[in-house]
Amino acid sequence: MIAVTGMSGHLGQWVVQDLLSRGHDVLGLARRPTSTPTIAGLAWPRPPRTLACDLSAPDGLVPLRAWLPELRAVVHLAAHVPAETARNADEDGEATMRANAFGTARLFALLSEAPQLETIVYASTFEVYGVVERSPIDETHPTEPTNYYGASKLLGEKYLKLFENDQKKPTSALRLPAIYGPGDTIRRAIGNFVRAAAEGTPIQIQGDGGDLRELVYVGDAARAVSMCVGQRASGVFNIASGRGISIREMAEAVQRVAETEVRIVVSERVKPRADYVLDVGRAKRELGWTPATSLDDGVRAQLAWVRGRPFV
Secondary structure, eight states, X not given: OEEEETTTSHHHHHHHHHHHHTTOOEEEEESSOOSSOSSXXXXXXXXXXXXXXXXXXXXXXXXXXXXXXXXXXXXXXXXXXXXXXXXXXXXXXXXXXXXXXXXXXXXXXXXXXXXXXXXXXXXXXXXXXXXXXXXXXXXXXXXXXOSHHHHHHHHHHHHHHHHHHHHTOOEEEEEEOEEESTTOOOOSHHHHHHHXXXXXXXXXXXXXXXXXXXXXXXXXXXXXXXXXXXXXXXXXXXXXXXSOXXXXXXXXXXXXXXXXXXXXXXXXXXXXXXXXXXXXXXXXXXXXXXXXXXXXXXXXXXXXXXXXXXXX
């Protein structure tokens, strides 16, 4: 049995699909778990088992205790993600600590009692790196997060390593950038561009749009999770495009696949330029993982989903 926390989230629903498609038995955990996908167009081959749990509550994991004897692996995706991960609002500081730090620590403490557990896969974030000191960013880059979200996820990584050292079981942390594709509702560049095209409004970018960002298609991210489970992987892995994608390139991809005329409007730059490019060499060497979905194909799928059309 593989438990997936955060199973009702964007990545969670895709991970459940990937694991079920590989023949695994899945126990989905969430505050409001679902036996069928809520992302329109996503199809699970069969319903997973589900369990209502809330990692942010001190006693929120009590229902999981009964399942401990059956667990072989755990995929920990549940987290508080601020509407803007770069911000440092007081309420986000408290919420990220409750769910991402304390909740993660409680989960790993409970899992130390699971007699057949073989591995844990943890969804981390590229935000743990903070200010870029060298590019591309590999997993040995300094970790100096500049926001509550990144700090809380880095703390989760530390708890994960403590679990591995104490229990002598392999664990892996995936440092993920923006995840896009069907089901993505977060207000950020690529999602904003897709929604603008669906609504027939211009795509707006700041400056020349040359700033490099990292993306990963949700299906590719889910595949990386399943590969870590299957290989009992150990270590930290960047899961991303590995090349950096400019803001303008994102806008032009939406423009190409939109099937209708979409204008790109350039406005004055309001933020300093910042480039983020992740090195995915370790994931390729140790996991055999590389991103398989082109930007155009990923954007096309997300646009179809926003328009209520089939995307697969």
